[in-house]
Amino acid sequence: MAKPGRIPDFRKLYPEASEEVIEVLRQTERKMQYQEYDLKMEQIVVDQEEQIVDIIPSREDSLERLMDKEVQFQEASITVEEVILQRLEVQRLHRALSLLSEDERYLIEQIYFEEKTEREMAKELGVYHNAVHKKKQLILKKLKNFLKNF
Structure with a gap:
């Protein structure tokens, strides 16, 4: 798999493959990157005009990281x-x-x-x-x- 954000040149890797196969490889690589990086990494968005930095949290987080941030979890209590x-x-x-x-x-x-x-x-x-x-x-x-x- 390629580095995050970079999709390898499948045409060079598989010169004998058809365009349909190359397209499927590109789509699959992008989906893998989305699953492995995009969902797990928080993103920093900088607004140059208003000089504001926003941090968009990841959609997936580890328990250790949440504990470090002292996130409170709701207790599973019986009503x-x-x-x-x-x-x-x-x-x-x-x-x-x-x-x-x-x-x-x-x-x-x-x-x-x-x-x-x-x-x-x-x-x-x-x-x-x-x-x-x-x-x-x-x-x-x-x-x-x-x-x-x-």
Whole structure:
């Protein structure tokens, strides 16, 4: 790739290439320069008549540079509405879990809350892994139906 702002003479580099190919090479080179330099570099514009210097910031900036400029970032905070919706979802889930049988609830608790694997549960229950997987899928389907009705 050429230096910023300079497009190489593709006619000299590829004398046997057609004009269409040369034009595509020029356009591609310009697009690459735009992506690699124009977007990332701030530009200085000097107005000679009014003696004013304007700095146009880059469209893309690094985190380090923004931190050096002490740019403040907005915190990703949860709104009150989101907190309430989360609590309502948790309540609905607890109600749905309470409708499961003791065996079903135990399996779900072990897999999702105690982070046991299906294989560990199969070994503990003395059944095949596929049986635990199928049972888990049926329980999840049952929970989804419960949640739809709430």
